[in-house]
Amino acid sequence: MKPLIEAPAHPAVDEDETSPRAVRLLGGPSPAGPTSVSEHLNRYGHLPSGADDPVRGQPLIDLVARSGLCGRGGAGFPTARKLAAVAGQRAAIVIGNGTEGEPASAKDKVLLARSPHLVLDGAVVAASAIGATEAIIVCHPAVRELVDVAVSERKPVGTDRVRLHTATAAEGFVAGEASAVVHWLERGVPTPTRTPPRLVERGFGGRPTLVQNVETLAHLALIARFGADWFRSLGTEAEPGSMLVTVLGAVRRPGVYEVAIGTPVADVLEVGGGAIVGAQALLLGGYFGSWAPFDGVLGCPFSRAGLASFGASPGAGLVAVLPGQACGLTETARLTRYLASESAGQCGPCVFGLAAIAGEIESLAAGGPFDRVRLERWLSQVDGRGACSHPDGVVRLVRSALRVFGPELERHARGRCCLPRPSEVLPIPSARR
Numbered sequence: 246m247k248p249l250i251e252a253p254a255h256p257a258v259d260e261d262e263t264s265p266r267a268v269r270l271l272g273g274p275s276p277a278g279p280t281s282v283s284e285h286l287n288r289y290g291h292l293p294s295g296a297d298d299p300v301r302g303q304p305l306i307d308l309v310a311r312s313g314l315c316g317r318g319g320a321g322f323p324t325a326r327k328l329a330a331v332a333g334q335r336a337a338i339v340i341g342n343g344t345e346g347e348p349a350s351a352k353d354k355v356l357l358a359r360s361p362h363l364v365l366d367g368a369v370v371a372a373s374a375i376g377a378t379e380a381i382i383v384c385h386p387a388v389r390e391l392v393d394v395a396v397s398e399r400k401p402v403g404t405d406r407v408r409l410h411t412a413t414a415a416e417g418f419v420a421g422e423a424s425a426v427v428h429w430l431e432r433g434v435p436t437p438t439r440t441p442p443r444l445v446e447r448g449f450g451g452r453p454t455l456v457q458n459v460e461t462l463a464h465l466a467l468i469a470r471f472g473a474d475w476f477r478s479l480g481t482e483a484e485p486g487s488m489l490v491t492v493l494g495a496v497r498r499p500g501v502y503e504v505a506i507g508t509p510v511a512d513v514l515e516v517g518g519g520a521i522v523g524a525q526a527l528l529l530g531g532y533f534g535s536w537a538p539f540d541g542v543l544g545c546p547f548s549r550a551g552l553a554s555f556g557a558s559p560g561a562g563l564v565a566v567l568p569g570q571a572c573g574l575t576e577t578a579r580l581t582r583y584l585a586s587e588s589a590g591q592c593g594p595c596v597f598g599l600a601a602i603a604g605e606i607e608s609l610a611a612g613g614p615f616d617r618v619r620l621e622r623w624l625s626q627v628d629g630r631g632a633c634s635h636p637d638g639v640v641r642l643v644r645s646a647l648r649v650f651g652p653e654l655e656r657h658a659r660g661r662c663c664l665p666r667p668s669e670v671l672p673i674p675s676a677r678r
Contacts, residue, residue, distance in 0.1 A: 318458030367462025523569030530560025533638025
């Protein structure tokens with residue numbers, strides 16, 4: 246399987262097949278900046294419209310169900326099921342989630358900066374599916390102005406069926422969780438929760454609310470134009486389509502790339518120029534993801550099914566390569582302390598449990614006292630007991646580190662780090678260290 250999508254199946258989105266960057270979502274005539282509305286329409290065409298328009302209501306939901314599209318924000322929930330849960334309810338609203346609180350991820354920012362009209366089209370399509378008349382695109386501060394310009398460009402065209410608004414996202418790791426986005430828009434505090442009622446029943450302003458990642462919306466816009474079979478022409482039977490991936494760390498060309506789901510991990514790395522010699526492990530899915538041994542995972546498909554044996558998934562589309570001169574336990578300690586500091590402060594398992602876990606991992610990384618039995622007990626006490634899923638993600642990360650960095654763990658437990666001066670690889674916002 247080719248790692249790059251060199252020639253999408255529909256002629257309307259074909260590109261120069263000699264280009265190594267010819268992709269579905271990020272292509273077009275303006276690779277150095279945002280695609281204008283005229284360039285966008287020239288490349289993709291208008292959304293279907295008219296009396297026989299299938300891109301409304303239940304026909305659209307059925308189309309999305311046939312496509313097999315799942316969310317690209319990390320959880321991978323079937324998009325058609327989310328649409329169906331909100332459809333037909335009075336005063337429903339669409340929220341496009343471009344918060345991207347994951348410090349190492351750049352896919353949503355790149356998408357909104359390069360192809361904002363594809364995301365806006367997707368918001369219109371989602372609103373048409375559920376009967377909404379309003380959509381809000383929540384943008385990372387780095388790209389808010391670009392999206393504002395795109396919204397203003399669309400008004401003279403006059404084809405949007407819904408009112409489009411933008412909002413600046415909150416900062417912080419938990420700010421991108423769907424309920425946190427709604428709470429940020431409502432009251433300026435990005436507090437996540439997993440308690441009823443569900444957002445699809447009562448969300449923003451008490452209205453039924455569909456929250457979709459902006460990449461998911463972009464795929465919706467293409468499915469509405471080109472159909473389910475076109476979308477399924479890439480990816481696997483169970484996990485069709487393509488996805489944006491942020492590749493970073495010990496690779497020759499770090500960046501955001503689009504790959505077909507199911508592409509071997511080794512080929513995903515080749516898209517970024519290949520891993521630098523001596524790479525020892527991969528962090529897959531994001532800071533709530535899992536570590537995997539470098540050599541052991543290279544032949545696995547980059548998909549939920551393909552990575553399941555490592556306790557991993559594509560998650561938010563992050564592949565971070567740990568170089569040989571870095572210490573996996575030190576990196577895990579840095580990430581765990583950062584994630585503990587990002588607690589929303591709602592419950593004991595998060596406030597006290599994550600702080601204790603971070604302290605134990607830091608002590609291990611520094612070659613200090615370490616009690617694995619106690620750490621394992623704390624992990625079990627925290628997992629699944631938080632007011633939101635934040636503690637669960639931290640537990641997943643730490644448990645994967647204990648599996649993958651076993652030899653280093655033994656050396657650290659005896660007071661010796663595997664490296665004299667471990668380097669810091671994964672980004673952590675400086676103001677939150």
